[in-house]
Amino acid sequence: MAYTATGLENRSDMAANRRVTIRDVAERAGVSVATASRVLSGNYAVPQATRTRVLRAAQALDYVANAHARALVGGGRKMVAVLVRQVTSPFYAHVAEGVEAEAAAHGWLCLVGTTGGEPQRELEFVQLMREEGARLVILVGGVVEDDTYRGRVAQYAQALNASGARLVLCGRPAPGPDIPALVVEFDNEAGARAITGHLLSAGHRRIVFLGGLPGNTALDARVAGYRAALAEHRLPPEAAHVIDSGLGREGGERAMAELLKRRRDFTAVFAGDDMVAAGALRAIADAGLRVPDDISVVGYNDIPLAADFNPPLTTVRTPAEELGREAVRIALRTPQDSPSSRHVLGTHIVVRESVAAPPPERTP
Amino acid sequence: MAYTATGLENRSDMAANRRVTIRDVAERAGVSVATASRVLSGNYAVPQATRTRVLRAAQALDYVANAHARALVGGGRKMVAVLVRQVTSPFYAHVAEGVEAEAAAHGWLCLVGTTGGEPQRELEFVQLMREEGARLVILVGGVVEDDTYRGRVAQYAQALNASGARLVLCGRPAPGPDIPALVVEFDNEAGARAITGHLLSAGHRRIVFLGGLPGNTALDARVAGYRAALAEHRLPPEAAHVIDSGLGREGGERAMAELLKRRRDFTAVFAGDDMVAAGALRAIADAGLRVPDDISVVGYNDIPLAADFNPPLTTVRTPAEELGREAVRIALRTPQDSPSSRHVLGTHIVVRESVAAPPPERTP
DNA sequence: GCCGTCGATGAAAACCTTTTCTTCTGCTCG
DNA sequence: CGAGCAGAAGAAAAGGTTTTCATCGACGGC
Numbered sequence: 001m002a003y004t005a006t007g008l009e010n011r012s013d014m015a016a017n018r019r020v021t022i023r024d025v026a027e028r029a030g031v032s033v034a035t036a037s038r039v040l041s042g043n044y045a046v047p048q049a050t051r052t053r054v055l056r057a058a059q060a061l062d063y064v065a066n067a068h069a070r071a072l073v074g075g076g077r078k079m080v081a082v083l084v085r086q087v088t089s090p091f092y093a094h095v096a097e098g099v100e101a102e103a104a105a106h107g108w109l110c111l112v113g114t115t116g117g118e119p120q121r122e123l124e125f126v127q128l129m130r131e132e133g134a135r136l137v138i139l140v141g142g143v144v145e146d147d148t149y150r151g152r153v154a155q156y157a158q159a160l161n162a163s164g165a166r167l168v169l170c171g172r173p174a175p176g177p178d179i180p181a182l183v184v185e186f187d188n189e190a191g192a193r194a195i196t197g198h199l200l201s202a203g204h205r206r207i208v209f210l211g212g213l214p215g216n217t218a219l220d221a222r223v224a225g226y227r228a229a230l231a232e233h234r235l236p237p238e239a240a241h242v243i244d245s246g247l248g249r250e251g252g253e254r255a256m257a258e259l260l261k262r263r264r265d266f267t268a269v270f271a272g273d274d275m276v277a278a279g280a281l282r283a284i285a286d287a288g289l290r291v292p293d294d295i296s297v298v299g300y301n302d303i304p305l306a307a308d309f310n311p312p313l314t315t316v317r318t319p320a321e322e323l324g325r326e327a328v329r330i331a332l333r334t335p336q337d338s339p340s341s342r343h344v345l346g347t348h349i350v351v352r353e354s355v356a357a358p359p360p361e362r363t364p
Numbered sequence: 365m366a367y368t369a370t371g372l373e374n375r376s377d378m379a380a381n382r383r384v385t386i387r388d389v390a391e392r393a394g395v396s397v398a399t400a401s402r403v404l405s406g407n408y409a410v411p412q413a414t415r416t417r418v419l420r421a422a423q424a425l426d427y428v429a430n431a432h433a434r435a436l437v438g439g440g441r442k443m444v445a446v447l448v449r450q451v452t453s454p455f456y457a458h459v460a461e462g463v464e465a466e467a468a469a470h471g472w473l474c475l476v477g478t479t480g481g482e483p484q485r486e487l488e489f490v491q492l493m494r495e496e497g498a499r500l501v502i503l504v505g506g507v508v509e510d511d512t513y514r515g516r517v518a519q520y521a522q523a524l525n526a527s528g529a530r531l532v533l534c535g536r537p538a539p540g541p542d543i544p545a546l547v548v549e550f551d552n553e554a555g556a557r558a559i560t561g562h563l564l565s566a567g568h569r570r571i572v573f574l575g576g577l578p579g580n581t582a583l584d585a586r587v588a589g590y591r592a593a594l595a596e597h598r599l600p601p602e603a604a605h606v607i608d609s610g611l612g613r614e615g616g617e618r619a620m621a622e623l624l625k626r627r628r629d630f631t632a633v634f635a636g637d638d639m640v641a642a643g644a645l646r647a648i649a650d651a652g653l654r655v656p657d658d659i660s661v662v663g664y665n666d667i668p669l670a671a672d673f674n675p676p677l678t679t680v681r682t683p684a685e686e687l688g689r690e691a692v693r694i695a696l697r698t699p700q701d702s703p704s705s706r707h708v709l710g711t712h713i714v715v716r717e718s719v720a721a722p723p724p725e726r727t728p
Numbered sequence: 729g730c731c732g733t734c735g736a737t738g739a740a741a742a743c744c745t746t747t748t749c750t751t752c753t754g755c756t757c758g
Numbered sequence: 759c760g761a762g763c764a765g766a767a768g769a770a771a772a773g774g775t776t777t778t779c780a781t782c783g784a785c786g787g788c
Contacts, residue, residue, distance in 0.1 A: 069744035310674030
């Protein structure tokens with residue numbers, strides 16, 4: 001280990017200044033530790049006189065309670081843990097902020113973890129949170145829903161539940177109706193249907209969906225909404241054209257550039273995510289085409305900077321911070337033994353300038 | 365309270381829903397708790413035979429170590445806490461991600477907190493981290509450096525140091541040379557000087573600095589660099605025009621709109637932050653002007669989406685994730701009792717399309 | 729053949745706080 | 759005036775783990 005030599009590794013070596021404990025406070029205040037604890041923990045009514053004496057002693061000694069000792073005897077602690085793919089993704093950052101804010105409002109601690117997209121780290125995180133005694137674990141983000149996933153999450157849920165903690169899934173399904181997990185998510189299908197409808201209303205008939213991630217529940221729902229909208233407008237199923245671009249700006253740019261090289265028989269692009277849309281806009285501009293004159297583009301999520309794209313992006317607003325807040329709110333008010341339940345948050349279209357009527361048919 | 369393990373009584377299948385402890389594992393494995401601990405903590409070499417016996421027992425019982433008990437006896441824990449203004453700000457998100465990644469690489473836990481800009485919450489956070497036994501606290505972001513600040517941080521630093529923890533300040537100064545704090549920051553002045561020089565080289569002479577926050581150390585350094593560049597080009601001091609826009613996109617938009625209403629005798633804008641630049645771009649577009657033909661704009665920080673602005677923004681890249689990583693790296697390798705030290709990370713210009721030569725002089 | 733040593737393991741202390749159980753004091757009501 | 763009672767505060771147990779100290783057996787060197 002490269003770091004074993006620093007003073008940070010174990011602080012027990014500095015015997016010089018021992019940590020000041022509640023015993024010291026009690027001694028200085030001339031009371032027993034029990035009384036000091038009663039004052040400091042604030043759980044009992046203690047006569048004003050002794051109360052101030054203890055408080056004064058604590059302040060004089062700069063007493064800091066040991067959260068671990070408290071948690072040890074208290075059997076757990078008020079902590080919520082939220083796991084996202086990456087905090088640098090605007091959508092996830094807002095979810096995390098919502099969780100943090102709501103947790104803080106209730107006096108709970110919030111711990112943020114990231115997976116970087118590796119399912120393995122999700123397992124490690126849950127295990128760690130069990131050790132830490134988190135009472136609420138929130139897993140955010142779509143996922144490919146296969147048997148591995150179902151087994152893994154069922155296991156999480158049961159383990160957490162057994163130790164009195166709660167599991168919340170955001171944007172992904174519970175593995176089964178009898179699995180003790182709460183689900184909070186947006187109605188991705190409705191949102192996608194709405195914005196596809198917006199493109200159809202503008203006159204577009206050949207719309208590409210960019211940004212599928214095969215099997216990913218969140219994206220799949222958007223694809224479903226996209227297909228549903230096409231069907232509603234009596235377009236044949238083969239009108240749907242879904243491209244798996246992968247995640248993020250780079251994925252969108254690469255996929256769009258490649259698509260433009262191959263064919264240009266579409267007039268609009270529905271990016272499954274604003275970051276993908278950003279990449280697509282870049283690729284379209286690099287190909288010498290203009291948005292929305294040549295191609296219309298819409299995104300999903302309405303990240304704050306979507307209004308600053310070129311052109312400002314028409315997209316679907318998914319109130320991410322609200323999702324985070326709602327996740328902890330629901331978890332906090334749902335009794336321990338209630339069955340798994342699902343809560344759906346609404347979305348709505350934000351119209352900006354990236355959509356226009358399709359250009360007149362080019363003569364072949 | 366809804367959390368008093370209400371539903372656990374009903375579960376008849378688990379007669380004793382008590383948490384499984386190391387004692388249970390030891391019993392099942394037929395060894396003492398001491399031996400079980402030696403295996404489970406991994407701190408001692410234990411013969412293969414007993415080792416596997418204990419491990420098998422732990423697995424069979426789904427044993428989960430109690431992190432609090434461990435921290436209690438171990439005197440702290442491997443946890444780094446990072447405090448930012450908000451995780452939804454791209455720059456801060458990247459710093460947090462860097463901290464998290466580096467912490468995870470060393471097997472440390474990372475706790476992210478936000479202040480929302482209120483100094484009060486900084487104090488609360490540090491206090492909380494002392495209770496939690498964090499061994500490393502990282503405070504990120506510029507700050508107005510007054511006596512209140514100096515006193516507060518000196519107090520944090522000493523308190524943390526006394527309990528064997530370390531304080532790292534990112535983008536803000538240590539309150540004094542004898543204060544036990546590590547400082548890691550970018551050379552804001554050099555970065556600002558460089559990009560102002562870039563505007564000057566393009567021919568601009570009347571450049572507005574947008575986004576000062578009076579007294580804020582990070583912004584002040586950029587203003588200093590801006591002034592220095594003007595001086596290098598032999599422009600008189602009164603050529604400097606600094607506007608306090610406040611933070612974020614809204615601040616930039618409002619300030620820019622107001623400025624454009626008042627006067628238009630400048631040809632370039634140096635926004636102290638990319639988000640401010642985003643707002644400025646919006647305001648300029650709304651005023652019917654074009655970037656860079658009418659006005660050139662540069663930003664600071666190179667957030668990932670700066671390349672997607674309209675037009676793509678020329679800015680200064682400050683590797684935020686690297687800042688976060690470096691903060692924990694430095695803290696981990698600096699011995700406990702070393703004096704306060706300062707580390708500076710370099711920056712560089714990223715040229716895109718938001719700068720052009722100034723338009724020909726308008727006739728008055 | 730004995731002593732010193734080493735390796736493996738067990739017993740118990742220590743970490744710090746909360747909370748239950750007791751004790752003690754002073755007071756009120758009968 | 760005494761019994762009971764309430765209020766205040768102390769003693770001690772509990773919570774789960776690590777680590778020190780102690781024990782015990784075996785083994786090699788003399």
